[in-house]
Amino acid sequence: MPDSAVLDIMTPSVGGQGAPDPLSMRLGTLPQGGATTAARADALARLRAMGLPRPRDEYWRYTDPAPFTDATVAAQAVDPAAGDPPLFSDVDRLRIVFLDGRFDAAASDDLTLSGISILPLSQAQAEAGHWIAGAYGRLEAAGQSPVPRPFAALNTAAATDGVVIHVTGRAAKPVQILYRRADAAADVVCHHVLRLDPGAELTLLESGLVGARGNLVIEADLATGARLHHIAALRAGHPRVSLTHLFARLGEGALLKSFSLSVDGAHMRSEAVIDMAADDAVAHVAGAMLGDGRQVHHDDTVFITHAGLRGESRQVFKKVLKNGATGVFQGKILVRPGAQKTDGYQISQALLLDEASQFLAKPELEIYADDVKCSHGSTTGAIDETALFYLRSRGVPRERAVVLLVLSFLADALAEIDDEGLRERIAERLEDWLNTRPAAVG
Amino acid sequence: MAALDMPELEVREGVDRETIETVASMGSYKYGWDTEIEMDYAPKGVSEDIVRLISQRNEEPEWMTEWRLAAFRRWQTMAEPRWAMLNYPEIDYQDQYYYARPKSMAVKPKSLDEVDPKLLATYEKLGIPLREQAILAGIEGAVGTPAEGRRVAVDAVFDSVSVGTTFQAELARAGVIFCSISEAIRNHPELVRKYLGSVVPQSDNYFATLNSAVFSDGSFVYIPPGVRCPMELSTYFRINAENTGQFERTLIIADKGSYVSYLEGCTAPKRDVAQLHAAVVEIVVLEDAEVKYSTVQNWYPGDEQGRGGIYNFVTKRADCREARAKVMWTQVETGSAITWKYPSCILRGDESQGEFYSIAITNNAQQADTGTKMIHLGKNTRSRIVSKGISAGRAQNTYRGLVTMHPRATNSRNYTQCDSLLIGDKCGAHTVPYIEVKNTSSRVEHEATTSKVDEDQLFYCRARGMDEEEAVALVVNGFCRDVLQALPMEFAMEAQSLVAISLEGSVG
Numbered sequence: 013m014p015d016s017a018v019l020d021i022m023t024p025s026v027g028g029q030g031a032p033d034p035l036s037m038r039l040g041t042l043p044q045g046g047a048t049t050a051a052r053a054d055a056l057a058r059l060r061a062m063g064l065p066r067p068r069d070e071y072w073r074y075t076d077p078a079p080f081t082d083a084t085v086a087a088q089a090v091d092p093a094a095g096d097p098p099l100f101s102d103v104d105r106l107r108i109v110f111l112d113g114r115f116d117a118a119a120s121d122d123l124t125l126s127g128i129s130i131l132p133l134s135q136a137q138a139e140a141g142h143w144i145a146g147a148y149g150r151l152e153a154a155g156q157s158p159v160p161r162p163f164a165a166l167n168t169a170a171a172t173d174g175v176v177i178h179v180t181g182r183a184a185k186p187v188q189i190l191y192r193r194a195d196a197a198a199d200v201v202c203h204h205v206l207r208l209d210p211g212a213e214l215t216l217l218e219s220g221l222v223g224a225r226g227n228l229v230i231e232a233d234l235a236t237g238a239r240l241h242h243i244a245a246l247r248a249g250h251p252r253v254s255l256t257h258l259f260a261r262l263g264e265g266a267l268l269k270s271f272s273l274s275v276d277g278a279h280m281r282s283e284a285v286i287d288m289a290a291d292d293a294v295a296h297v298a299g300a301m302l303g304d305g306r307q308v309h310h311d312d313t314v315f316i317t318h319a320g321l322r323g324e325s326r327q328v329f330k331k332v333l334k335n336g337a338t339g340v341f342q343g344k345i346l347v348r349p350g351a352q353k354t355d356g357y358q359i360s361q362a363l364l365l366d367e368a369s370q371f372l373a374k375p376e377l378e379i380y381a382d383d384v385k386c387s388h389g390s391t392t393g394a395i396d397e398t399a400l401f402y403l404r405s406r407g408v409p410r411e412r413a414v415v416l417l418v419l420s421f422l423a424d425a426l427a428e429i430d431d432e433g434l435r436e437r438i439a440e441r442l443e444d445w446l447n448t449r450p451a452a453v454g
Numbered sequence: 455m456a457a458l459d460m461p462e463l464e465v466r467e468g469v470d471r472e473t474i475e476t477v478a479s480m481g482s483y484k485y486g487w488d489t490e491i492e493m494d495y496a497p498k499g500v501s502e503d504i505v506r507l508i509s510q511r512n513e514e515p516e517w518m519t520e521w522r523l524a525a526f527r528r529w530q531t532m533a534e535p536r537w538a539m540l541n542y543p544e545i546d547y548q549d550q551y552y553y554a555r556p557k558s559m560a561v562k563p564k565s566l567d568e569v570d571p572k573l574l575a576t577y578e579k580l581g582i583p584l585r586e587q588a589i590l591a592g593i594e595g596a597v598g599t600p601a602e603g604r605r606v607a608v609d610a611v612f613d614s615v616s617v618g619t620t621f622q623a624e625l626a627r628a629g630v631i632f633c634s635i636s637e638a639i640r641n642h643p644e645l646v647r648k649y650l651g652s653v654v655p656q657s658d659n660y661f662a663t664l665n666s667a668v669f670s671d672g673s674f675v676y677i678p679p680g681v682r683c684p685m686e687l688s689t690y691f692r693i694n695a696e697n698t699g700q701f702e703r704t705l706i707i708a709d710k711g712s713y714v715s716y717l718e719g720c721t722a723p724k725r726d727v728a729q730l731h732a733a734v735v736e737i738v739v740l741e742d743a744e745v746k747y748s749t750v751q752n753w754y755p756g757d758e759q760g761r762g763g764i765y766n767f768v769t770k771r772a773d774c775r776e777a778r779a780k781v782m783w784t785q786v787e788t789g790s791a792i793t794w795k796y797p798s799c800i801l802r803g804d805e806s807q808g809e810f811y812s813i814a815i816t817n818n819a820q821q822a823d824t825g826t827k828m829i830h831l832g833k834n835t836r837s838r839i840v841s842k843g844i845s846a847g848r849a850q851n852t853y854r855g856l857v858t859m860h861p862r863a864t865n866s867r868n869y870t871q872c873d874s875l876l877i878g879d880k881c882g883a884h885t886v887p888y889i890e891v892k893n894t895s896s897r898v899e900h901e902a903t904t905s906k907v908d909e910d911q912l913f914y915c916r917a918r919g920m921d922e923e924e925a926v927a928l929v930v931n932g933f934c935r936d937v938l939q940a941l942p943m944e945f946a947m948e949a950q951s952l953v954a955i956s957l958e959g960s961v962g
Contacts, residue, residue, distance in 0.1 A: 070537060349879065364894035367861060377885040378539075379904050382876035390900040392859075392891040 035064055037083040043172050046137035047145040055149050055168035062160040071159055074340040074372040075311040079253045079279040080163055085225040087196040088251060098190075099219045099245050099441060103433070105186040106130075112193055112223060113200030114173045119192070127181035128214065133174035133203060144176050147205055151231040151259035155285040159315065164257040164283075167229040171203035174229075179212040179238070186434075191220035191246070198223035204230045208238035210263070215431065218244040226254040234266035236290070242270040243434060244282075245441070251278035251307055258284045262293035264320070271429050273438055274301045274310055275445055281311040281340075288351075291320040298328040298428035300438075302418075302445070303337030306368070311340035312360075318351040327358040330425045332418055333369035343388070344376040351381045358388035363395060363421050415446040483754055483789075486724030489576045489694050493613070494560065496553035498697075502526060505667050508553050508614075512636040512670070515643060525656040525666030532660045538823035539852045539884055542728075542765065542792050550730060552668045554613040554695040566618045573617050577610055580721060582690045584610055584620060606686045606717065607632055611702055613695050614670035621685065628684050630714075631676040635703050638674035645676055649707055653736035653773040653800070661732040661767040661794070665701045669734065672702035677712035677743070688717035691733075693753070693764065699730035706736070708743035710776070715746040721789070722754040725762045728791055732767045741776035741803065746784070748941050753789035758847075760819025763791025770797035774806035777832075781807070784941050787814040787822060796854065798827035801835035801863070808837040811941075816849030816881070825855035825886075830863035830896070839870040845881040852883075857898055858890040865895045872902040 045052040065077040079085075108130065109119035115132035123130040136144045149168040155161060175189060189204065200223035208214060212235070222228065232240055246254070254277065260268050272282055286295045301310050316325045331339035341360035362371035375388040395417055403413035419442065426442075429435040496507050505526045509519040534545070558570035566574070566584055577584050583606075607621035609632065616634030625632050631642060639646050656666040673689040693700045708714055722729065731753065739745050747770075756763025766789075772781040783797040793816075799808025810826040828837035837857065845851040853872045874883035885902045 352879070362891065364891065367864070367893050367895070369894065370890070370892040372891075373887075373889040373900075375885075375887060375889075375900070375902075377874075377902060377904060378882070379874070379876065379884060380882040382879045382881070384876075384904060387901070387903040388885070389902075390887070390889050391898065392889065393897040394894040 034081065034083070035060065038064065038081055039166065039170055040083075042170055047139065047142050048133075048137045048148040051145070051149040052169045054153065055165045058153065058156060059162055059165040059169060062156070062162050062165070064162050071313075071342070073374070074342070075281050075309065076279075079225070080227070080255050080281075085197060085199050085253060088224040090193055090196050099247070100188055100217055100434075100437060103186060103217075103437070105188045105217060107188050107190050108175050109190045109192060110173065110202060112195045112198040113202050115175070116192070125187070126184045127179065127212070128183040128187070129178045129180070130187070131176045133171065133176050133205070136176040143178070143207070144205060147207060147231070147233065148203070149231075151233060151261055151287070152229060152257070154261070154287065155257075155259045161257060161283060161285070163227060163255050164229055164259070167201055167203055167227045167257070171201045171229070174203040174205065177204070177206045177214070179206070179208045179214045181209075182213045183215070186215035186217050188217040188219065191218075191222040191226075193221050193223050196224065200226045200228075202226075202228050204228075206230065206232040206240065208232070208234045208240060210235045211237045213239040215241040215434075216243070217434075218242075219246060221247050222252065222254060224252070226252060226256070228254070228256040230256075230258045232258065232260040232268070234260065234262050234268060236263040237265045238263060239267045240269070241430060242268070243429060243438070244271070245273040245438060246277075251276075253279045255280070256282045260285070260295070261287045262290060262295060264290040265292045266290070267293070268295045269428060269430055270297050271425070271438075272299045273441070274299065276302070276304060276308055277310065278307045279309050281313060283313045284315070286314075286316045286325070287319075288317060288323040288325065289319040292322050293320055294324045296326040296328070296428050298326070298425045299330070300422045300425040300442070301329075301331045301339065302442070303331065303339060303369075304334045304449070306336030308337040309340070310338070311342070313342040315344045315346070316356070317346045317348065318354045318356065319348040320351060322353040323351060324355045325357070326428070327360070328425045328428055329360045330422050331362045331371060332365065332421065333362060333371060334365040336368040338369065339371045341371075341373045341375065341390070343374075344378065345386055345388070347379040347381050347384055347386065349380040352383040354381065354384040354386065356384070356386040359424070360390045361421070362392045363418065364392060365395065415443070418446060419443060483724060485580060485721035485752065486754055487579075488723035489572060491570070491572050491694070492557040493695050494555045494557055495551045495695070495698075498551055499548035500526075500552050500668060504552055508668055508670055511553065511555070512639065514636070514639050517647065518639055521651070521656070522667050525663050526668075528657050529660070529663040529667055532663060534660050538794055538854070539850060539886075540792055540794060540821045540823050542821070545730060545765065547664075549697070551695065551698040552701065553670055554698045555615045556612060559615050559617065563618065566620065569618055573612060576612070576692065576694070577617075577690065580690070580692065582608060582610060582719070584608060584618060606688050609634060609673040609687075609689045611671055611673070611689060611691045613693060613698055613700060616671045616673070625684070629678040629681055630683055631674065632687055633674055635669070635672040635674045635705060638705070642674070642676070645707065646674070646705065649736070649738050650705055651736075653738060653771050654734050654769050659769060662734050662769040665703060665732045665734045665769070669701045669703035672704045672733070674704075675706040675714065675716065677708045677714045679710040679712060681712045683712070683714040686715045686717055688719065691718070691720040693722035693729060693731065696725055697727060697729070699732065701731075702733050704733070704735040706745060706747070707738045708740060708745045710741045710743060712743045713745075716748070718747070718749040719752070721752050722764055724754055724757070728756070728763055728765050730765050730767070733769070735768070735770040735797075737772035737781060739772060739774045739776075739779035739781050739806075742778045744780040745772065746782045747772070747797070748784040749786065751785065751787045751789050751793070755789045755818065755820050756791035758818045760791065763820070764789065765792040766790035766795060767792075768795040770795065771800065772798070772808070773800045774803050774808065776803040777805055779803045779806045782809040782811070783826065784811045785813070786941070787812065787824060790822070791820060793822035793824050795824045796826055798829070799837060800829045800831065801837060801866075802831045804832040805834045806832055807835065810837075810839045810841070812841045813844070814842070814851055814853075815844045816846070816851045818847040818849060820847075820849045822850070823852040823854055825853045827856040828858070828868055829856075830859045830866045830868070833862065833864050833866070835863055835866040837868045839868070839872070841872045843872070843874040843883055845874070845876050845883045846878055848880045850882045850884070852886060853902075854886040856888040856890070857900070858888075859892055859896040859898060861892045863896060864893050867896065868898045870900040874902075874904040876904070
């Protein structure tokens with residue numbers, strides 16, 4: 013199929029004259045797709061069929077989609093000195109660097125690693141017969157039902173780059189996707205595809221600054237017994253607009269652990285769509301979030317579908333909100349008929365540190381099998397004055413006591429990181445952040 | 455207890471016999487007979503003419519007719535909501551009657567003695583005493599010991615009209631007004647005008663707006679300041695006519711410092727064609743007043759294949775308008791093919807309280823999407839939600855609820871507990887809570903479980919020498935009692951016989 017096919021579909025089918033429709037405006041010029049051209053055209057057709065979300069859509073009840081649908085994005089000054097020092101810099105890992113959403117070969121490490129093959133999407137799709145042709149956009153397409161996720165389809169259609177990883181054994185060390193930015197107005201669309209063979213294992217780290225606006229998609233296909241550990245910790249101190257989707261399909265006995273750390277930012281939504289069709293799969297999705305300021309809006313939206321036997325899923329989300337920050341959690345466990353012995357657990361908790369902040373939650377269960385154990389809990393409240401009093405009566409200054417209580421509040425989410433070293437680094441990062449900005453919580 | 459006659463119900467090992475039998479007995483609907491009686495119908499369908507006709511039949515003043523017409527015009531611009539987890543064929547709103555009145559009611563009887571004996575016999579057969587000396591043995595014919603000396607005033611609604619209201623004179627001596635809403639519109643227009651639509655506005659939602667246009671009757675209650683209503687009040691709704699929708703409207707006003715307990719029951723004959731029921735209940739609770747509203751909803755649920763049954767689209771809302779007002783909704787939902795019902799509390803007054811206790815049982819092809827809304831607007835407000843959903847056959851049972859803490863509602867509390875039990879593997883149980891917290895001093899806790907009896911409680915019982923079954927029975931007893939105890943005694947007996955369901959065997 014010629015590359016121009018994508019552009020043909022872009023032409024609005026109705027009207028034809030006058031100003032282009034908002035979707036075409038949002039899409040702008042689409043990149044050439046190579047081996048992914050057909051998948052991109054399909055995604056565009058999906059997107060056209062579902063349209064962009066409107067504020068009244070139920071799935072966007074608590075998060076305004078406008079910052080993601082706007083044709084242009086406000087520039088955010090690039091100040092390399094601002095924000096925190098790079099994360100994971102002392103971890104032995106393989107770095108894959110993206111500058112303004114494009115693979116930066118010079119800044120990246122050598123992509124050769126035992127047990128794993130890595131290619132930038134831009135190169136993989138240029139290779140005739142690369143497996144990416146059949147895999148690209150497939151889990152995203154499957155994840156469009158029962159709830160449409162238009163921005164993920166948009167990403168599949170419009171991604172400028174990404175990374176394509178095939179894990180055949182146990183990856184020798186963690187792989188880090190590091191985002192950097194130089195262009196103040198960078199509107200980044202990256203699409204990563206992971207394929208884990210039976211028994212393969214990978215730790216994937218994501219960090220850095222994506223762009224003024226970021227739309228990231230990860231598709232992770234885990235074969236029987238494969239294990240994927242994913243930690244996303246994008247840098248603080250930047251009013252970013254970001255939307256991420258993780259689509260994962262778990263084979264029999266496969267394990268997925270995904271953790272995200274989010275500090276400040278502006279308008280963020282992070283979706284995880286997990287398909288547990290095979291038996292004995294385990295998926296844990298967790299997040300810790302700190303938001304300070306009225307501009308901060310952070311939404312975790314999780315949709316876990318159990319169709320296999322004895323599946324185990326956990327959702328653990330903790331948010332600390334101050335000075336008018338808004339936290340959102342939409343979590344769903346769907347247990348299909350026959351998915352017996354499912355163990356589904358979901359907890360969403362918010363700590364509101366002042367009267368101006370808010371937490372909006374919709375923790376949902378939809379269950380069609382009887383022999384299951386599913387529960388969810390959601391609590392919202394202020395810092396426990398009794399605990400604070402206890403610490404202060406033992407000589408801990410108020411500011412320090414608050415930091416300790418916030419850390420202990422977040423601990424359950426951090427506990428979902430298996431690797432002790434990585435967990436400690438995240439904990440240290442949080443503590444540093446709290447200590448250097450005590451006003452944000454105290 | 456009825457024999458097990460549900461070949462389609464697949465039961466997992468370990469679910470105890472009582473549970474199975476209770477669920478099975480629900481298949482045999484006891485109130486499915488009909489009364490042969492001559493009826494006057496308005497022409498089929500709904501239009502401005504029909505709205506005017508209903509208003510005219512009720513001898514309403516001009517303002518009321520206009521109020522209805524405004525609602526009808528609004529309704530025509532609205533779309534039927536489809537967000538609930540309910541699957542039902544398109545409703546043809548023009549293919550049913552909106553007004554059906556027994557011929558004998560053409561001239562409103564002055565007293566119950568003048569009421570057509572057939573109508574009285576209908577209520578007698580339902581176990582509803584329409585004679586003032588009668589002692590209630592339990593609403594809906596529940597078997598059990600009569601509650602000595604307890605009296606309940608009844609407003610009996612048959613299709614579109616109120617047949618009669620008992621104990622009116624005695625209640626009047628206490629200053630309580632208890633009558634049909636059509637009488638209230640004629641005799642107490644100042645109260646109706648002030649409060650009707652003040653809790654559920656005409657434009658509230660599709661079904662409430664339709665109700666505002668076409669409601670034919672319903673009950674009206676006014677409890678004056680400082681009065682504790684001397685007896686329980688109740689309304690019994692009976693749908694009898696075929697292809698007829700019932701649209702009743704209830705308005706309860708509890709003035710400062712008053713108290714009333716209100717019961718609602720409902721049944722309908724077995725018909726192959728589904729029938730629409732779209733009611734509105736508005737409750738206004740003023741300073742220090744308290745209202746308890748209890749429902750045992752036992753509309754015809756349709757047959758095993760899902761043919762017929764009542765489509766129950768109900769808007770119930772209480773407005774705790776002033777300080778320390780208190781409202782308690784208790785519902786036992788066992789009937790209806792489709793249930794769409796969210797009794798809600800607006801906690802406007804400081805320190806006001808709202809409670810919602812619900813047991814929803816669905817079987818065969820029944821579908822229920824029910825829950826509550828607790829809107830905290832005032833300071834130091836409290837709410838509590840306890841919901842138990844039980845699903846069997848191919849039924850779908852959804853709890854849908856909203857708890858919202860507004861910025862001004864400081865130091866408020868909510869506790870929500872939703873539990874679901876599935877019996878068999880072809881049914882579904884769903885929980886869709888919305889939690890919105892907009893201030894820090896409030897505390898909101900939400901818990902939902904599907905299937906499990908608390909392990910710690912079991913362990914505690916077992917550590918004290920009980921065997922597993924006794925322990926489960928004890929825990930389950932306590933577990934369901936939250937809701938059952940909230941019911942007035944008359945209803946508790948009936949409800950218990952419907953809900954003698956143990957969670958045993960669902961422990962996964």
